[in-house]
Each structure stands twice: as structure tokens, then as C-alpha cells.
Amino acid sequence: MEPLTWTGAVGQFLDPVAYVLAIVFAIALLAQIVLSVVTSGARVVTNPDGTLSSAGGPYDLAASAVRWIGLALLVVAILYIGIGVVGGPGAVGIVGGMAQQLLPVWIALIVTFVVSIKYKRKLGLYGKLFDSTVGMIGFALVMFWVFAGVMAGVFDWITTHDSLSQVSGMKNKGPGTPLFGAEDGEYAWYLLGGDNLARDVFSRLFKGAWVVVQIAPLATLFAFMVGITLGLPAGYYGGRLDTILSFLANLILAFPVILLFYLLVTPEIVATGIPNYMATVLFVFPLVFVAVLLNSRFYTQPSLRTPLLIVVLGVLGWIYLSLISDAGSKVAVLPEFLDLFDIPAGILVVFVSVVFVNAPTVFRIVRGLALDIKTRDYVAAAQTRGEGPWYIMLWEILPNARGPLIVDFCLRIGYTTILLGTLGFFGLGLESESPDWGTTINTGRQLIRAYVHPLLPPAISLMTLVLGLNLLADGLREESLKD
Amino acid sequence: MGLFILRRLGVMILTALCLTFLVFFLTNLYPNLEKLAKTQGNFRMSEEEVQSWLEPRGFTDPMLIKYGRWLGVVPGWVNEDEDGTVTGKCFAPNTPEDERSSFCGVIQGDWGYSLVFKDDVGGLVMTRLAATGKLMGFVLLLMVPLSLIVGVLAGMREGSGLDRSLSTFSIATTATPEYVSGVVFIALLASSKFGVSPLLAEWGWIEGKTLFSGSATKAIDDATFANFTLPVLTIALYGMGYIARMTRASMTEVMTAQYIRTARLKGVSFGNIVMKHALRNALIAPFTVIMLQIPWLLNGVVIVETLFNYKGFGWLLVQAAGNNDIELLLAVSVVSVVVVLITQLISDIGYVFLNPRIRIS
Numbered sequence: 032m033e034p035l036t037w038t039g040a041v042g043q044f045l046d047p048v049a050y051v052l053a054i055v056f057a058i059a060l061l062a063q064i065v066l067s068v069v070t071s072g073a074r075v076v077t078n079p080d081g082t083l084s085s086a087g088g089p090y091d092l093a094a095s096a097v098r099w100i101g102l103a104l105l106v107v108a109i110l111y112i113g114i115g116v117v118g119g120p121g122a123v124g125i126v127g128g129m130a131q132q133l134l135p136v137w138i139a140l141i142v143t144f145v146v147s148i149k150y151k152r153k154l155g156l157y158g159k160l161f162d163s164t165v166g167m168i169g170f171a172l173v174m175f176w177v178f179a180g181v182m183a184g185v186f187d188w189i190t191t192h193d194s195l196s197q198v199s200g201m202k203n204k205g206p207g208t209p210l211f212g213a214e215d216g217e218y219a220w221y222l223l224g225g226d227n228l229a230r231d232v233f234s235r236l237f238k239g240a241w242v243v244v245q246i247a248p249l250a251t252l253f254a255f256m257v258g259i260t261l262g263l264p265a266g267y268y269g270g271r272l273d274t275i276l277s278f279l280a281n282l283i284l285a286f287p288v289i290l291l292f293y294l295l296v297t298p299e300i301v302a303t304g305i306p307n308y309m310a311t312v313l314f315v316f317p318l319v320f321v322a323v324l325l326n327s328r329f330y331t332q333p334s335l336r337t338p339l340l341i342v343v344l345g346v347l348g349w350i351y352l353s354l355i356s357d358a359g360s361k362v363a364v365l366p367e368f369l370d371l372f373d374i375p376a377g378i379l380v381v382f383v384s385v386v387f388v389n390a391p392t393v394f395r396i397v398r399g400l401a402l403d404i405k406t407r408d409y410v411a412a413a414q415t416r417g418e419g420p421w422y423i424m425l426w427e428i429l430p431n432a433r434g435p436l437i438v439d440f441c442l443r444i445g446y447t448t449i450l451l452g453t454l455g456f457f458g459l460g461l462e463s464e465s466p467d468w469g470t471t472i473n474t475g476r477q478l479i480r481a482y483v484h485p486l487l488p489p490a491i492s493l494m495t496l497v498l499g500l501n502l503l504a505d506g507l508r509e510e511s512l513k514d
Numbered sequence: 515m516g517l518f519i520l521r522r523l524g525v526m527i528l529t530a531l532c533l534t535f536l537v538f539f540l541t542n543l544y545p546n547l548e549k550l551a552k553t554q555g556n557f558r559m560s561e562e563e564v565q566s567w568l569e570p571r572g573f574t575d576p577m578l579i580k581y582g583r584w585l586g587v588v589p590g591w592v593n594e595d596e597d598g599t600v601t602g603k604c605f606a607p608n609t610p611e612d613e614r615s616s617f618c619g620v621i622q623g624d625w626g627y628s629l630v631f632k633d634d635v636g637g638l639v640m641t642r643l644a645a646t647g648k649l650m651g652f653v654l655l656l657m658v659p660l661s662l663i664v665g666v667l668a669g670m671r672e673g674s675g676l677d678r679s680l681s682t683f684s685i686a687t688t689a690t691p692e693y694v695s696g697v698v699f700i701a702l703l704a705s706s707k708f709g710v711s712p713l714l715a716e717w718g719w720i721e722g723k724t725l726f727s728g729s730a731t732k733a734i735d736d737a738t739f740a741n742f743t744l745p746v747l748t749i750a751l752y753g754m755g756y757i758a759r760m761t762r763a764s765m766t767e768v769m770t771a772q773y774i775r776t777a778r779l780k781g782v783s784f785g786n787i788v789m790k791h792a793l794r795n796a797l798i799a800p801f802t803v804i805m806l807q808i809p810w811l812l813n814g815v816v817i818v819e820t821l822f823n824y825k826g827f828g829w830l831l832v833q834a835a836g837n838n839d840i841e842l843l844l845a846v847s848v849v850s851v852v853v854v855l856i857t858q859l860i861s862d863i864g865y866v867f868l869n870p871r872i873r874i875s
Contacts, residue, residue, distance in 0.1 A: 060679065067676040068667070094675060278525075282532055285854040287809075289816045290847055293835030294537065299545035449691040456693045456817065457832070472693055476821065480728060483701040483708045490694040498689035505685065 035207030035220055039124030041114050049107050056100045063093040112137070120220060125207045128222045129233070132189050139178045140171065156437070159510040166506015172499025176240050176492070183234075184241025190234035191218035194466045201225035203482050206232075226471075226485035227478055235466040236488045242467040243496070246378065247447040250385040251440060254447075256317040257386065258393025263424040265394070266401025277398070280391035288388055289453065295384045296459040306380045311355045313386050318347050327422040381460035385450050389443060396439055400432040407431075434511040438504045445500035452493055468493045519863070526855040530848060537847045538581050541840045547573050550838055554629060572603060584626070584844065586619020620848075626841030630833060635845045639830065643849065645734045646815055646826035649745060652737075653811065657750035657757070658804060664754070665761020666796065670788055672766045681762065688755035692817040696748040700821075704728035704744060730824040745822045749814040753807050757800055764799040768792045798868045805861035809854040 038046055066089055076084055115123040115130030116137065123130065130137075144167075151158035160166040182188040192198075192210075200211030206224040213219045223232040265273040283291075295306060322344055329336035349369075356365040357373055374382070404410065405428060413423045454460045455469020463470065468489035475486030540546075551567040552559050559567065568574050572583065572591030582588030583603065590603030600611075604618035618624040625635040661684075668680035702709035704726045711724040727741040768774065769792055777787050816828035823829075827846070834842040 063675045064679055067671070067674045090675070097675075278529075282529055285529055285809075285851050286533060287812050287816070287831070287847070287850045287854075289813055290537075290831060290835060290843075290850065293832075294540045297546075297835075297838070299549050299838070300540060300543065302545045303543050305540075305543075445689065452691060452693060453813075453817065457820070469693070472697060476697060479697065479700050480705055481707060483705060486697055487701055490697050494686075494690050494694050497691075498686055501685045501689045 032209040032219065034205070034209060035120055035128065035222075036124045037207070038111065038126050039118075039120065039122055041111070041118065041123045041127070045107065045110060049104070049111075052100055052104050052107060056097065056104055059093055059096040059100055063090065063097050066090040066093050120222075125220075125222055128220060132191060132222070132233075133179065135182050135186075135188050136175060136178045139182075140174055143174060144171070156507065156511060159513075160503075160506055163506040163509055165502050166510065169499045169502025169504070169506055172495055173503055176496045176499070177244055179237055180240035180242075180244030183237035184245070189237045190231075191220075191222060192231040192234045194230065194235045194238040195464060197229040198225070198231075199229065201231075202229040203227055203478070203485075204229075206484055223488055224484040226475065227482070232485050232488055235471060236468075236492060238466040239468045239471060239489060240492065240496075242461075242465065243448055243451060243493075246382060246385070246451060247444050250382050251389065251444045251447050253313065253317065253382075253386045254389035254393050254443070255436070255440060256320050257313060257390040259397050259429065260316045260320045260323075261390075262394040262397025263401050263428065264420075266398040267405055267420065267424050267428065269402075273398070276394070280394045283387070283391045284395075288450070289457065291388060292384055292454055292457070292459055295387070296380050296454065301376060301380055306383050307355065307357070309387065310379060310383045313383060313390070314351055314354055318344065318351055321347060323421050324425050327419060327425055330419075377461050377465075381451065381454055384454075384460075385447055388450065389447060393439070393443070396435070397432070400435060401428055404428045404431055438508045438511070441500050441504035441507060445497040445504075448493065448497055448500070515866075519859070522859050522862070526852075526859070529855060530851050533851050534584075534844055534848055535581055537844055538584065538840075539577060541838055541843055542573070542577060542580060546838050546840075550629070550840070553837070570601065582619075584619050584841070586617050586621035586624070589616040590618050592616075625845045628834075628839050628842040630837045630839040630842065635842050638842065639827070639845050639849060642825065642827045642830040645824070646819070646828060648734075648737065649749070649815065649819075649824065649826060650808075650811065652742065652746045653749045653753070654808075656746055657754050660750070661754040661757035662761055662797070662800060665758040665800065666765050666788070666793065668758070669762040669765025669769065669796070670792075672769070677762075681759070684755040684758040684762070686755070687751050688759070690752060692748050692752050692814045693821060695751055696744070696818060696821045699726075699744050699748060700728045728822070730822040733824060734826070745818045745824055748818050748821075749811060752814055753811055757803050757807060760803040761796065761800045765792065765796040768796040771795075798865070801868060802861045802865050805857045805864065808857045809850070812850055812853065 036042065078084060111123060111126055112130040115127030116134050118127055119131045120128035144161075147154065147158065148161050151161045160170060179189060183190050198211060201208065201221055202225060204221060204225045206222065208221050208224060210217060210219055210221060221231050221233065223236065226232055226235070261276055265276045294300065295309075300306065322340065325340055325343060326336065329339065352365045353370045353372055354374065356370060357376065357379070401424070405423075409431075410423055410427055413427050418427075451467065452469035452472065455465070455467050455471070456473050458470070458473055461467055461470055463474065471489040472486060472493075475482075475489075479486060547568055548564055550573075551564045555563065555567050565574070570591075570593045572580065575591070579588055583590050592600060592602040594600050602614060604616060604624075605614040615622075623636070625639070627633075628635050628638055631638055664680050664684060668677045668684070671677060703711065704724050705711060705728070706715075706723040711720070714720045714725055715723055722740075725740075726744050728744070730741050730745045733742045733745070774787060774791060777791050778784075782791070812828070815826065816831055818824070819826050819828035820832055827849070830842070831846045831850075833839070834846050
């Protein structure tokens with residue numbers, strides 16, 4: 032069988048169009064940038080009938096050219112994907128093969144966007160996101176990887192081969208190479224080629240997305256819980272508590288992240304059980320947070336509060352205990368039959384160190400916000416009403432700090448993704464066969480001069496995901512400032 | 515002001531002490547010491563042999579005493595063998611008895627001995643630090659002017675096409691960590707099989723096989739355009755986006771200020787407003803950001819030095835941490851913590867000098 036080309040038969044007439052459009056687009060964009068410096072904005076012309084209209088200068092011409100050619104490029108891209116979904120690798124080559132494999136992701140994305148745009152006025156801040164182009168692009172990029180990660184990891188849909196199985200004869204083969212000795216029912220190509228252990232790069236890419244999509248948001252959430260639970264009292268009470276907590280936060284922040292990772296994630300340290308003890312401490316914070324949150328709200332109605340707390344804390348406590356207790360490790364408090372799930376030791380260590388690194392920054396942000404908000408009138412009103420300090424912190428201050436916190440949450444997931452990649456890049460934590468992007472980049476860089484195809488897909492994926500999160504945060508910030 | 519600096523210095527020393535103790539504690543945990551003994555002795559040591567390797571070298575003493583020895587406030591260990599030879603932490607085996615010093619630690623200026631490099635830690639750190647200083651110098655030289663220009667141009671006319679493209683560019687650079695951009699740069703510019711290098715070589719535009727070199731090992735002694743560009747560019751690009759965005763924010767704020775409007779109404783030309791009126795106030799905030807960005811660059815330095823095999827401070831950190839070279843690791847962490855704290859101090863003091871509206875009480 033012939034190796035696949037990038038765009039196959041369709042590409043023969045679509046490629047020239049795409050190239051020309053791309054070149055013209057680049058020129059128009061450059062012209063727009065240069066003109067926006069040189070010219071001084073739109074000129075206002077008075078019409079004979081007394082109305083005003085803005086005269087299109089060269090800048091406007093360039094701007095509309097950029098808009099229309101950009102749109103045309105988008106249409107071409109959709110054509111590639113659309114024909115690819117129908118025709119598959121036979122018609123559109125590698126791009127077609129990938130588009131076809133990603134069909135569930137496209138459907139999920141389209142459904143999400145159609146539903147969200149239709150009901151955007153009823154969806155609060157999330158709905159407002161769809162008023163901003165930047166925010167929508169960011170959201171699309173993020174959701175692409177979320178859907179792809181979940182579908183590849185949970186349903187095993189997108190991947191074409193097993194992410195660990197090695198096929199002889201496929202070592203370091205380029206993109207589009209037909210599978211050596213393919214049998215019926217097997218996918219006949221390595222769409223993005225094989226890596227140095229003859230595994231399918233395409234499948235590993237999306238399995239790797241699942242690792243990132245699992246760890247990054249959850250680790251960020253835990254870091255936020257820790258940061259909020261400590262930052263609110265530090266900002267609200269001030270005084271000695273604030274001094275001590277801020278000193279500790281600065282202490283961790285003064286540490287070079289990589290040194291910290293090396294100190295925490297080596298097998299020798301894992302053997303001492305320190306990461307497990309840290310997990311025990313850090314994972315208590317969500318429990319404390321929820322308990323205080325509910326108690327401060329409902330303590331006036333003990334008949335409701337007590338059963339509610341028992342149920343919620345019971346469930347959370349069980350999850351907490353099964354999370355931290357691991358049969359072989361130092362912390363094994365729960366007997367085997369009660370243990371809901373075991374987190375692989377490598378993942379737990381990575382998780383703990385990422386939370387540990389992120390929490391102090393969140394703490395500082397929350398503390399700053401609390402310092403600012405506690406001077407507001409509604410806080411004074413709550414104090415006059417006789418509300419307890421925790422009620423004021425969690426039900427008055429926290430909801431009013433949500434805007435900046437949501438934006439920072441998006442940015443921080445991106446940063447966590449980068450940190451996970453850094454850990455993988457130094458070969459720390461996750462096993463060497465793990466498909467996550469950082470580890471793949473690390474193993475790929477040994478052969479970088481000769482083979483770039485196993486290396487570029489994870490690199491570019493990581494970049495698009497983080498870029499998406501940054502754009503999303505930017506869009507959210509813009510929209511939340513409009514109120 | 516003097517009091518403020520003094521207090522900050524006190525906090526700095528306290529922080530450095532806490533952090534070094536933390537590093538000391540983690541590196542001196544028993545599994546780490548066991549690994550150390552096995553790598554220094556041999557890998558098939560039994561439990562007792564490990565003990566008998568560790569004990570005469572003072573590794574089994576209480577943590578605080580060991581830390582005190584490293585600091586130089588507790589006398590170093592002295593051991594007398596059965597055959598009468600005396601070994602000690604603070605003197606060579608053949609030193610006459612009356613010349614033996616009892617204290618040797620950081621306070622005495624003795625940073626210890628690296629078991630991996632078989633060399634004095636102080637000298638080792640200094641040479642590597644000089645190499646990284648060179649890298650950082652070039653990075654700052656490229657990053658600071660570029661990011662300020664990008665930020666000022668973007669913030670000068672908020673919402674214009676220039677602003678939007680430059681803002682997107684800065685977001686894209688902050689979203690690209692060093693290990694991604696470095697890998698992409700090597701693939702595109704320094705690979706003999708992929709990217710632009712084969713094309714250029716075919717056309718005869720470049721002499722060697724590749725446009726840039728993917729390894730910066732030689733750049734320590736002899737930095738050339740070909741072998742030093744990619745590492746510098748990789749670090750600079752990641753740090754740039756953040757500074758540019760902060761500069762943009764500060765510039766847009768200044769451009770909406772009353773005095774700028776007054777200047778416009780007076781009829782001052784746009785160029786003059788930007789250069790003479792706005793710029794000076796808009797550059798106060800980026801100063802702090804740049805200073806605080808320097809410790810951040812340290813992360814990038816570690817990644818880039820590993821990726822491009824440039825044997826500087828970051829490379830040393832990875833070697834020390836990977837091999838649990840305790841005294842080297844401690845020296846490395848002291849240096850990096852001091853860098854962080856000093857840049858914080860400078861940024862605070864500089865901010866006060868630059869911005870007369872801020873007073874330290």
C-alpha cells in the first residue's frame with residue numbers, strides 16, 4: 032500500500048487555493064499592522080445631506096481584506112475537515128484520516144456551540160463568553176482537547192491503535208506510513224507515524240490528552256481550595272495569622288519550581304512517604320472548605336445542618352480516605368474492601384507537587400481580594416447584622432471575588448498543564464511509557480535531529496491547549512469587566 | 515527607608531535559613547543517604563555496610579547538628595580509626611594536629627565538596643553561574659527592549675489592529691513553554707532533515723548543514739550567532755509575553771489619563787505625546803514586572819540548558835538534584851533563593867524611587 036500524503040486527492044486542487052489564500056492573508060495582515068501605525072484612524076466625511084459617514088481609508092481596506100480572507104481560509108479548513116470526515120484517508124490523506132477519527136469531537140463541539148449560542152442570554156457569564164471572538168476561539172480550543180481527551184481516554188473512540196503496543200517495522204516511520212503487516216479490522220495506517228519504540232504517535236497523542244485533561248483541572252481545583260481556605264482568613268483577620276501564612280507562602284514561592292519537583296518526586300523521597308503525608312494534609316482542605324461553607328450558612332437551623340453535614344462529610348470523607356490511603360504505601364488507613372480506588376503512586380506524587388506549587392499563588396490572590404473586599408459596605412452590613420466571620424468570608428466576600436478568581440482559574444489550568452509538561456520533560460513522576468505530552472517530548476528529543484514527527488504533535492498540542500486557556504481567560508476577563 | 519531595607523534583609527536571611535533547612539532535611543532523609551552511600555561505595559552494599567559508610571562521615575547524626583555543621587556553627591565531625599588515623603570534615607587527613615580547624619561551613623566560606631563532580635562546590639557554582647550569567651545577559655538584552663516595544667506599541671492605541679495582533683502574539687508566547695518552543699525551533703531551524711535548513715543548504719545560502727546549531731555546549735567558551743541564538747530566543751520568548759502584556763496594560767492606563775488628554779487638546783503631536791508624556795509613566799510598572807520575572811527565568815534556564823546541553827547553573831541544578839549531591843544542591847538552592855529575594859527587594863525599592871506616589875511607612 033502507498034503511504035498517505037498529507038491532503039490526498041482533494042489536496043491537489045484545494046492545496047493551491049489554501050496556499051494562495053494564506054500568503055494573501057499574511058500580506059493583508061502585515062499591511063493592516065503597518066497602516067494602523069502610519070495612518071491616524073477613520074476619517075469622518077460630511078455628506079451633502081448633512082449626515083456623517085466614515086470614509087474608508089487604506090487601513091479599513093486592509094482590515095476588511097483581513098476579515099474576508101480570514102473567513103475564506105476558515106471555509107477552506109472546514110472543507111478539508113468536512114470532506115475528510117466523509118472521504119477519510121482515501122480522499123484527503125492524513126488530514127482526512129484524522130478528521131474522520133475525530134468525528135465525535137466535531138459533533139460534540141458543534142452541539143456545544145449551537146446550544147450555548149442559542150441560550151447565551153440565559154447562561155450568565157458563560158453565555159457572555161459567546162459575545163467575544165477571542166473567548167469563543169479559546170473555548171473551542173479548550174473544549175476540543177477536553178472532548179478529545181475524554182473520548183480517547185474513557186470511550187477509546189479516537190485512537191486508531193493501542194498506545195503501548197509496538198508493531199515491528201514501524202520504528203520511526205514517517206506520518207501516513209501503512210501499517211506493516213496489517214490484518215483485517217486493524218486501522219491500516221500510522222496517521223502521524225511511529226515513535227522510536229514503534230508505537231502510534233496519533234493514538235498516544237490523544238491518550239496523552241486524557242492524562243492532562245484529568246490531572247490539570249483537578250489539581251488546579253485543589254490548589255484553589257487550599258488557597259481560598261487559607262487566603263480568606265489571612266486577608267480578613269490580618270494580624271499575626273496573615274504574617275505567618277504570608278511568610279510560608281513566600282517561602283514556597285521563593286523556591287525554584289524544578290528544584291522542588293526534583294526534591295519531591297524522586298523515588299527515594301516517595302519511599303519515605305512524604306508525598307503521601309503531604310497529600311493527607313493538602314486534601315483535607317476541600318473537606319474543611321465544604322464543612323465550613325455549609326456550617327456557616329445553616330448553623331441557625333440545626334435540624335437541617337446536622338443531617339446535611341453528616342451526609343456530605345461522610346461521602347467526601349470516604350472519598351478522601353480512599354484517595355490518600357494506598358495499600359502499599361505509608362498511609363494505609365482504610366482496609367482494602369472499603370478503599371474505593373487506588374491512585375497510581377506516580378500520579379499522586381505529581382498531583383501533590385503541582386497542588387503544592389500552585390496553592391501559594393492562589394493564596395496571595397485570594398488574600399489580596401479579601402483585603403480589598405472586606406472594606407466594602409455590604410461586609411460592614413453583614414457585620415452589623417451579627418453574621419459570623421466565616422459566613423462573611425465565604426458567603427459575602429468569596430462570591431464577590433469570583434470574577435478575578437474564575438479568570439485566574441483558567442490561566443492556572445494552563446500553567447498547571449505547563450508544569451505537568453515540565454515534570455514529564457525531566458522524566459519525573461510519571462512512568463517513562465506514559466503517553467502524556469511532556470514525557471513524549473522528553474523521549475522524542477533524543478532523536479530530534481533525525482526525526483521530528485513524534486515530537487512536534489505533542490508540542491503543538493500542549494501549545495494549543497494552553498493558548499486556548501489563555502484566550503478563554505482573556506475573553507472571560509473582557510466580558511466580566513463589561514458589567 | 516533604611517529600616518525597611520534592614521527588615522527586608524532580616525526576612526531574607528530567615529527565608530534562606532528555612533529553605534536551606536528544608537532542602538537539607540529532604541536530601542538527608544535515610545533513603546537518599548542510602549542511595550548516596552551505594553553510589554559512592556558500591557551498589558551491592560548490605561545494610562550494615564551502608565551504616566558503616568555513613569557513620570564515620572557524620573551522616574547518621576541528628577538532623578539539626580548536621581545542619582549546624584553545614585552552616586558552620588557546630589564543630590565538624592572528627593573520627594579516629596582503630597589504627598589511629600584521624601579524619602575530619604574540616605581538614606585533610608594529613609594536616610598536622612594544631613592546624614586542624616574545627617568549624618567549616620557556609621559562615622567560614624566553605625561550601626563543601628561535591629561528591630559527583632569531585633570538586634569544591636564554591637568554585638563549581640561560581641564557574642557555572644558565570645556561564646548562566648552570560649546566557650541571562652543576552653536574554654535580558656533581547657527580551658526587555660523587545661517586550662517594552664511590543665507593549666508600548668500595543669497599548670498606544672487600544673483596540674487597533676496593531677494592538678490586537680501584538681496582544682495575540684504576547685498571549686501566544688506566554689502559552690508556549692520553553693520545552694515546546696525550544697523543540698519547535700530545533701525542529702524547524704536546526705534539523706538537517708526537516709524545516710528550513712535543508713532548503714537553505716540546497717540553495718547554497720548557508721555553509722554548514724543547518725542554519726543554527728541545536729547544541730549550545732560550545733557556546734560557553736565561544737558563543738556564536740549559530741550556537742547561541744536558539745537558547746537565548748527560547749528563554750526570551752516565554753518571558754516576553756508577560757512583560758509585554760503588563761506594559762500594554764500600564765500604557766493603556768496612562769493613555770486615558772487626564773494629562774494626556776490635555777496634551778492632545780493643546781495640539782501636541784501623537785508621537786510627542788507617546789515619547790515625552792506617556793512613556794515615562796508607563797514604564798514604572800514594567801520595571802517591577804521585569805525584576806520579578808528574573809527568578810522566573812531561572813526555570814526557563816534549567817529547561818533550556820538541559821535541552822541545548824549548555825553546561826551552566828541550570829544544568830548543575832539538574833545534575834545535583836538527580837544525583838542527590840547534598841552540598842552542591844544546598845549551594846544551588848541558596849543561590850537561587852538569594853536571587854529571588856534580592857530581585858524582590860530591588861523591585862520594591864526601585865518602585866518607590868520611580869513612583870513618588872508610593873511611600874513606605
